[in-house]
Amino acid sequence: MASDGESPGQDKLSRVNTNIPHPARVYDAWLGGKDNFAADRAAAEAGLQAFPSTGKSVRANRAFLARTVEYLVAEAGIRQFLDIGTGLPSANNTHEVAQAVAPESRVVYVDNDPIVLVHAEALLTSSDAGATAYIDADLRDPATILREAARTLDFSEPVAVMLVAVLHFVADSADPYGITKTLMDAVPPGSHLVVSHTAKDIFPEEMAAFERAMNEKSAEQVTLRDREQITGFFDGLELIEPGVVEVPKWRPRSDLEASAPAALWGAVARKTA
Numbered sequence: 001m002a003s004d005g006e007s008p009g010q011d012k013l014s015r016v017n018t019n020i021p022h023p024a025r026v027y028d029a030w031l032g033g034k035d036n037f038a039a040d041r042a043a044a045e046a047g048l049q050a051f052p053s054t055g056k057s058v059r060a061n062r063a064f065l066a067r068t069v070e071y072l073v074a075e076a077g078i079r080q081f082l083d084i085g086t087g088l089p090s091a092n093n094t095h096e097v098a099q100a101v102a103p104e105s106r107v108v109y110v111d112n113d114p115i116v117l118v119h120a121e122a123l124l125t126s127s128d129a130g131a132t133a134y135i136d137a138d139l140r141d142p143a144t145i146l147r148e149a150a151r152t153l154d155f156s157e158p159v160a161v162m163l164v165a166v167l168h169f170v171a172d173s174a175d176p177y178g179i180t181k182t183l184m185d186a187v188p189p190g191s192h193l194v195v196s197h198t199a200k201d202i203f204p205e206e207m208a209a210f211e212r213a214m215n216e217k218s219a220e221q222v223t224l225r226d227r228e229q230i231t232g233f234f235d236g237l238e239l240i241e242p243g244v245v246e247v248p249k250w251r252p253r254s255d256l257e258a259s260a261p262a263a264l265w266g267a268v269a270r271k272t273a
């Protein structure tokens with residue numbers, strides 16, 4: 001579903017089950033937002049109890065997203081973005097960062113939470129020169145994502161595929177590596193992949209408790225992975241320096257930004273062939 005100016009209507013909101021936490025709304029609660037329900041806040045609190053720096057980690061991840069988009073537009077020349085697992089609108093959304101540098105940038109957002117899509121359609125407006133569209137789909141259905149994204153993006157030109165804090169919601173049984181490869185196979189050389197992923201080997205004791213707490217509270221199960229496993233998402237691609245690092249250490253703007261506590265690995269890689 002690409003945004004065409006239609007009102008989102010009540011059909012999407014009728015799908016919302018307020019008794020089941022959704023990752024986008026839990027994330028919103030960690031950021032201090034208001035677009036969440038009691039079940040989301042309970043899951044968020046359980047995560048905080050297990051890993052008290054969760055809020056700082058989430059904010060460090062948002063800063064990572066902004067820095068990677070700035071790099072992709074300003075240094076890599078990317079003008080098209082496929083942002084999967086968008087989450088609720090916050091500061092420094094992908095299209096805002098990209099279009100501040102290159103107003104002609106085109107961004108397609110993908111999420112499977114109706115509330116995210118309603119807010120996105122209302123709040124995430126493009127520059128006149130660029131484009132912003134929204135797809136109601138799940139990362140586990142890459143064929144639908146690619147088909148719908150082709151309405152807005154030109155897949156003969158480089159695309160940045162953004163998988164920021166979303167792959168840990170894809171269990172090994174759903175083949176997250178195969179999904180990522182399907183997405184990258186669909187884009188041409190010069191395209192890039194951005195991944196951040198909650199880590200099992202940063203603050204390992206706290207994160208083991210975090211994983212248990214989140215999986216007890218939420219229908220969307222979390223699978224934490226270590227640095228080696230996360231590096232596997234970039235097989236066949238050329239990692240951009242500094243490689244797979246804790247997200248605050250990916251080209252930080254300041255020592256303060258670099259020192260933020262964050263239990264996520266992150267990296268950017270380029271498709272060369």
